[in-house]
Amino acid sequence: xxxxxxxxxxxxxxxxxxxxxxxxxxxxxxxxxxxxxxxxxxxxxxxxxxxxxxxxxxxxxxxxxxxx
Amino acid sequence: xxxxxxxxxxxxxxxxxxxxxxxxxxxxxxxxxxxxxxxxxxxxxxxxxxxxxxxxxxxxxxxxxxxxxxxxxxxxxxxxxxxxxxxxxxxxxxxxxxxxxxxxxxxxxxxxxxxxxxxxxxxxxxxxxxxxxxxxxxxxxxxxxxxxxxxxxxxxxxxxxxxxxxxxxxxxxxxxxxxxxxxxxxxxxxxxxxxxxxxxxxxxxxxxxxxxxxxxxxxxxxxxxxxxxxxxxxxxxxxxxxxxxxxxxxxxxxxxxxxxxxxxxxxxxxxxxxxxxxxxxxxxxxxxxxxxxxxxxxxxxxxxxxxxxxxxxxxxxxxxxxxxxxxxxxxxxxxxxxxxxxxxxxxxxxxxxxxxxxxxxxxxxxxxxxxxxxxxxxxxxxxxxxxxxxxxxxxxxxxxxxxxxxxxxxxxxxxxxxxxxxxxxxxxxxxxxxxxxxxxxxxxxxxxxxxxxxxxxxxxxxxxxxxxxxxxxxxxxxxxxxxxxxxxxxxxxxxxxxxxxxxxxxxxxxxxxxxxxxxxxxxxxxxxxxxxxxxxxxxxxxxxxxxxxxxxxxxxxxxxxxxxxxxxxxxxxxxxxxxxxxxxxxxxxxxxxxxxxxxxxxxxxxxxxxxxxxxxxxxxxxxxxxxx
Amino acid sequence: xxxxxxxxxxxxxxxxxxxxxxxxxxxxxxxxxxxxxxxxxxxxxxxxxxxxxxxxxxxxxxxxxxxxxxxxxxxxxxxxxxxxxxxxxxxxxxxxxxxxxxxxxxxxxxxxxxxxxxxxxxxxxxxxxxxxxxxxxxxxxxxxxxxxxxxxxxxxxxxxxxxxxxxxxxxxxxxxxxxxxxxxxxxxx
Ligand code: HEM
Ligand SMILES: [Cu+2]
Numbered sequence: 001x002x003x004x005x006x007x008x009x010x011x012x013x014x015x016x017x018x019x020x021x022x023x024x025x026x027x028x029x030x031x032x033x034x035x036x037x038x039x040x041x042x043x044x045x046x047x048x049x050x051x052x053x054x055x056x057x058x059x060x061x062x063x064x065x066x067x068x
Numbered sequence: 069x070x071x072x073x074x075x076x077x078x079x080x081x082x083x084x085x086x087x088x089x090x091x092x093x094x095x096x097x098x099x100x101x102x103x104x105x106x107x108x109x110x111x112x113x114x115x116x117x118x119x120x121x122x123x124x125x126x127x128x129x130x131x132x133x134x135x136x137x138x139x140x141x142x143x144x145x146x147x148x149x150x151x152x153x154x155x156x157x158x159x160x161x162x163x164x165x166x167x168x169x170x171x172x173x174x175x176x177x178x179x180x181x182x183x184x185x186x187x188x189x190x191x192x193x194x195x196x197x198x199x200x201x202x203x204x205x206x207x208x209x210x211x212x213x214x215x216x217x218x219x220x221x222x223x224x225x226x227x228x229x230x231x232x233x234x235x236x237x238x239x240x241x242x243x244x245x246x247x248x249x250x251x252x253x254x255x256x257x258x259x260x261x262x263x264x265x266x267x268x269x270x271x272x273x274x275x276x277x278x279x280x281x282x283x284x285x286x287x288x289x290x291x292x293x294x295x296x297x298x299x300x301x302x303x304x305x306x307x308x309x310x311x312x313x314x315x316x317x318x319x320x321x322x323x324x325x326x327x328x329x330x331x332x333x334x335x336x337x338x339x340x341x342x343x344x345x346x347x348x349x350x351x352x353x354x355x356x357x358x359x360x361x362x363x364x365x366x367x368x369x370x371x372x373x374x375x376x377x378x379x380x381x382x383x384x385x386x387x388x389x390x391x392x393x394x395x396x397x398x399x400x401x402x403x404x405x406x407x408x409x410x411x412x413x414x415x416x417x418x419x420x421x422x423x424x425x426x427x428x429x430x431x432x433x434x435x436x437x438x439x440x441x442x443x444x445x446x447x448x449x450x451x452x453x454x455x456x457x458x459x460x461x462x463x464x465x466x467x468x469x470x471x472x473x474x475x476x477x478x479x480x481x482x483x484x485x486x487x488x489x490x491x492x493x494x495x496x497x498x499x500x501x502x503x504x505x506x507x508x509x510x511x512x513x514x515x516x517x518x519x520x521x522x523x524x525x526x527x528x529x530x531x532x533x534x535x536x537x538x539x540x541x542x543x544x545x546x547x548x549x550x551x552x553x554x555x556x557x558x559x560x561x562x563x564x565x566x567x568x569x570x571x572x573x574x575x576x577x578x579x580x581x582x583x584x585x586x587x588x589x590x591x592x593x594x595x596x597x598x599x600x601x602x603x604x605x606x607x608x609x610x611x612x613x614x615x616x617x618x619x620x621x622x623x624x625x626x627x628x629x630x631x632x633x634x635x636x637x638x639x640x641x642x643x644x645x646x647x648x649x650x651x652x653x654x655x656x657x658x659x660x661x662x663x664x665x666x667x668x669x670x671x672x673x674x675x676x677x678x679x680x681x682x683x684x685x686x687x688x689x690x691x692x693x694x695x696x
Numbered sequence: 697x698x699x700x701x702x703x704x705x706x707x708x709x710x711x712x713x714x715x716x717x718x719x720x721x722x723x724x725x726x727x728x729x730x731x732x733x734x735x736x737x738x739x740x741x742x743x744x745x746x747x748x749x750x751x752x753x754x755x756x757x758x759x760x761x762x763x764x765x766x767x768x769x770x771x772x773x774x775x776x777x778x779x780x781x782x783x784x785x786x787x788x789x790x791x792x793x794x795x796x797x798x799x800x801x802x803x804x805x806x807x808x809x810x811x812x813x814x815x816x817x818x819x820x821x822x823x824x825x826x827x828x829x830x831x832x833x834x835x836x837x838x839x840x841x842x843x844x845x846x847x848x849x850x851x852x853x854x855x856x857x858x859x860x861x862x863x864x865x866x867x868x869x870x871x872x873x874x875x876x877x878x879x880x881x882x883x884x885x
Contacts, residue, residue: 005775012771016764023756023875027749030880036742039876046872054767054865056858060719139843144702244713309720317713343720347728355735355821364810364817366735371813378745379885380813387738391731 015053022046073152075160076257079127083258086122090115109288110361112269116262116295123258128161129251145246148660161254163246166658168253169232170556173549175253176224177627179260180542183217184620186210190597195613197601207597209271209289213263216276216293220260220300222403222537225545227253227307229406230335232552234311236651236658237329239320239667244313252307259299266292275595277392280367280385283356291360294353304346304402308339320650322669326427327683329649329673333430334409337437341398341405345441349395352388359383389451393444400533401440404504404540405433408475410548411497415479416674417647418494419486423674425478432471439468446515450524458517465515472508476501487677491645492566496547499574504539506581507532525595528588535581546573546626553630554640558657561637565629572622580615583608648673650684704852711855718859722866729870732822736877739814744882747819748806752879755798756871762791763868770861773844776851782844788864789837792830799827815885822874829867836860 022042029038051057071077094111098104124130132142146163148154157167158174190210193201202210231249235242243249266272270287283290315336319328355366365375365383416423423429445453445461479501488494510532513519523529546569553561587608592599599605643652650667651658668685675681702710769784803823810820840860843849849857 002775005771005777008771008775009768012764012767015767016760019760019763020757023753023760026876026880027753030876036881039880043873043876047869050763050865050869050872054763055862055869057719059715137839137843139846139848245717248717305721305724309717309724312720313713313717316716317709343724344727347724348731351728351731355817358810358821359817362810362820364820365813366739366817366821368813372811374809375811375813375816378808378812378815379743380745380808380815381739381741381743383814383817384739387735390738391734394731 011053015049018049019046022049073160074156075127075254077159079123079254079257080261082122082124082126083119083261084122085126087115087119089122090118093118109291112288113291113295113357113361116292120255120258120262120299123261124251124254127254127257129247129254131161132247145242161250163242163250164660165231165235165243165246165249166556166662168243168249169228169230171228171253172224172231172256173228175256175260176221176226176228179217179221179224181623181627182264183214183221184623186214186217188616188620190214191613191616193597194599195606195610197599197606199598202597204597205271205273208273208275208595209267211595212272212275212293213267216263216297217260218537219276219399219403220256220263220297222541223300223304224256225541226338226402226406227303229331229410229545229548230307230311230338232556233651234314234332234335235318236662237332237649238315238318238323239650239663239669240314240318241661241663243310244317245310248306248310252303252310255299255303255306259296259303261296262292262299263296266290266296277396278353278356279392280356280359280388284359284367291357294357298350298353301346301350304342308342308346311335311339312343320667320669324669326430327669327671327673328430330412330423330426330429331406331409334405334412334433337433338402338405340434341402341437341440345395345398347395348391349399352391352395355388355391386448386451386453389448389453390445393447394441397444397447398437398440400536401436403537405436407500407539407541407544408504409433410544410551411479411500412475412482413649414493414497414547414551415482416676417645418489418491418497419482420489420677421482421486422672422676422678423478424481424484425474426672426674428474429478432474435471436468439464439471443468443515446520449517449520462515462517466512469508469512476505476508491550492561492563492570493547493551493645495567495570496543496550499570500539500543500547502539502574503535503543503577503581506578506585507534507536507539510535510585523588525593526588527584527592527594530594531581531584531586531588534584538577538581543573549626549630551645553633554644555651555656555658557634557637558640559633559635559637560640560644561633562629565625569622569626569629572625573619576615576618576622580612580619583612583615587612648676648683650686653684653686707853707855714855714859718862725866729825729873732818732825733873733877736818736822739818740882742882743885744878745808745812745815745819746884747808747879748802749879751798751802752875755795755803756875758791758795758798759868759871762788762795763865765791766861766864770854770857773849773854773857774851778844778847778849781849781857782841785837785841785844789834789841792834792837792864796827796830796834799823819878822878826867826870826874829870833860833864833867836863 022045026039026042029035029042032038091111091114094107094114095105098107135142149157149160158171162168189202190207193199193207231243266289269289269292272283272286272290272293274283274286274290278290278294315328315332355364358364359366359368365371367385367388368383369385371380371382412423412429442464443461445457446465449458510528514523514529514532550561550566587605588594590605590608591603592605640656642654642656645652650663653667654663665687669683670685671682673683675683765784765787769781769788772781772784804820808816808819810816837860840856843856
């Protein structure tokens with residue numbers, strides 16, 4: 001149990017880190033000439049991370065009911 | 069006081085109290101901020117919102133949720149009231165989907181009656197040139213109110229059919245979220261009260277579409293109208309989510325997607341639209357609201373000096389039309405898809421033949437719903453929209469005719485060489501097809517840019533959409549009322565009065581609709597209180613008005629028939645139409661919890677007239693193993 | 697959702713219906729937020745107002761942090777760590793309040809007023825609608841925290857926590873698209 005918990009917390013932190021890095025990249029990208037497309041793609045990546053790891057969108061399909 | 073045991077009375081008291089609280093709150097805040105104490109519109113908006121919450125608290129639609137928030141638990145199911153007469157449950161919060169379905173349908177009929185009466189007033193005015201009975205401003209309010217109250221009535225009627233029928237047809241004990249279901253119904257009541265109260269706030273003159281800049285400048289009535297629509301929209305959203313979950317999760321064993329009754333497919337397609345598109349009309353009305361009270365210029369082309377200083381671009385009225393029609397075009401399919409589902413549902417029963425092309429019909433509902441999202445700008449060909457959008461939207465519009473045509477083919481194919489029977493529901497189904505044909509044929513000329521430039525904003529358009537809505541909703545809805553009446557009440561309606569109703573409304577409607585189309589082509593503008601006698605259309609207007617009264621009369625006949633028969637009519641058999649649908653295999657009226665035992669689906673739904681075909685096995689233990 | 701008398705299987709069945717319902721609501725709301733984005737691109741085109749980039753970056757970071765602590769809260773209740781769960785919830789709510797202070801106390805005090813043409817309307821419309829959702833999320837967190845404090849929720853049964861968490865992440869998700877649309881895309885005027 002404790003081990004599973006700490007690995008879940010580690011994953012949580014990694015996702016957070018990924019999102020933070022991507023946000024920083026967004027800010028940097030905004031200085032290039034036409035950033036819109038790049039920003040949109042990075043946004044999609046961030047959304048994917050949130051949907052998958054934080055919101056557990058997969059449970060909608062694999063619905064055993066529980067999320068551990 | 070015994071009267072306070074009725075939820076609706078408590079709700080209305082709650083709405084009045086809430087509104088007063090809102091008015092006082094805004095006034096106090098303004099006093100604290102050192103502003104002049106009274107400003108009508110912000111006070112009215114906050115009053116209306118708190119009033120709506122007050123209604124929902126008063127009626128009791130939030131009670132269980134409040135308990136859950138406090139961590140208390142409530143029983144999953146509430147039965148009929150034990151301490152009060154049974155009829156009171158229809159006037160209070162009740163979680164049974166059949167009760168809620170009836171509440172929806174009856175409220176819908178009431179709103180349709182109100183809206184119809186308003187129409188008769190301004191139709192009387194239009195029967196002659198010049199102004200006789202009402203002023204131009206009143207005329208404007210009346211047709212706007214007619215339009216939006218009808219739309220609310222239709223949405224409630226749709227909700228009634230879906231809530232009553234879907235759980236029965238898929239063999240679910242109830243909707244997935246009974247409390248949300250009750251909430252979704254009751255929020256309509258303060259919504260309708262608000263819309264109608266616009267009459268006493270100066271009315272408004274934009275019609276049901278609420279285009280800025282007129283709606284930004286209109287009297288405060290427009291605000292009441294928009295807030296009311298907002299509440300009705302909430303009902304659409306929560307109701308459709310509920311329907312989708314119910315269908316996805318609660319079908320009887322053996323009922324694969326392609327063995328669902330066709331009406332359930334229509335309900336799914338309708339719900340997809342309601343769930344998503346409704347947000348956009350809400351947003352567009354919200355933007356008008358904040359432009360009115362906070363001066364946020366989404367749609368205002370004029371810039372303040374400070375706005376120019378910060379380099380802001382101006383607002384744009386066309387944005388409103390994009391957002392508005394992104395809902396309001398798909399919304400017309402919300403009105404008609406359930407009705408078309410009823411047509412496909414009843415035709416095989418009365419033709420005693422399988423439904424022609426079941427899969428095509430099922431998928432055509434979905435296709436109409438999805439393609440319907442891509443055509444909204446055909447309402448804006450003359451609006452000063454970006455010109456390059458015209459042709460794509462013209463062709464997308466024509467594309468919708470394809471799945472609609474599929475439905476027509478299937479209906480004709482089902483009727484073809486059937487053993488037709490003609491009780492009242494079947495008459496209404498056939499009448500619906502004839503009327504919908506008028507509506508369908510007048511659509512493509514509106515979707516073609518070249519012709520629409522002439523037809524736009526004429527009475528032709530009025531003729532077009534009345535024919536689609538009568539053919540797609542009103543006629544099938546009446547068919548459904550007659551068809552499921554014995555199931556719901558356990559008594560039979562009077563067939564002769566039913567036929568009288570039909571033979572009044574069908575010619576009445578044809579005259580009205582063709583008359584509208586004709587005067588439109590001859591130059592009659594829509595939303596205008598008066599017209600030039602030189603147009604030579606006064607006779608046409610008289611015909612339309614008289615036909616309107618005939619339609620109104622026929623609806624009164626129906627209401628008398630149903631009200632009388634519900635108490636005095638002959639006792640109905642369990643399955644008067646020899647239907648194969650599951651809800652007809654149980655007693656009439658349907659017991660509190662519908663199915664005593666879960667059933668199993670063992671065949672195709674519409675194999676009428678095929679010897680040995682089975683669909684529902686009511687007693688699964690005795691039936692052959694379920695084939696999926 | 698209610699009635700502890702039901703079996704675990706029934707609970708999970710109800711939970712799966714609840715989950716679908718919640719996600720359908722997300723889909724619905726997505727259309728509203730998308731409508732606001734459409735308004736932004738329709739009215740602003742490739743321009744945008746001069747806004748304080750530091751404020752924007754800070755509130756974005758705060759919201760992201762709150763999402764992280766919310767995820768921690770859910771992980772903890774799923775492993776029966778009630779204390780950590782409650783604390784993480786409180787941290788999340790506090791970060792949410794900081795975000796609101798950033799929007800209302802700093803962003804809205806800049807030189808753009810709501811009445812400033814399309815700049816004002818869209819800026820206040822988008823941040824206002826988003827802030828309203830943050831408020832609803834904070835209220836939700838408080839309700840869940842209060843129930844958690846009273847001993848509700850367990851590793852096996854915590855749909856309420858899950859719903860609250862997913863709702864919070866959804867609000868963050870919206871900001872993922874609002875932040876670049878408001879602050880990064882287009883040339884500042
Ligand atoms: C063959 C299919 C259809 C086509 C091609 C079509 C096309 C159109 C077009 C292009 C307009 C805009 C006309 C204008 O204002 O200049 C219009 C108006 C309208 N249509 Fe249809 N339509 C079709 C079916 C329907 C259906 C099934 C309904 C459903 C009830 C409907 C309801 C309406 C309404 C309410 C309006 C008027 C909106 C307003 O301006 O107030 N139409 N139609
Ligand atoms: Cu349309």
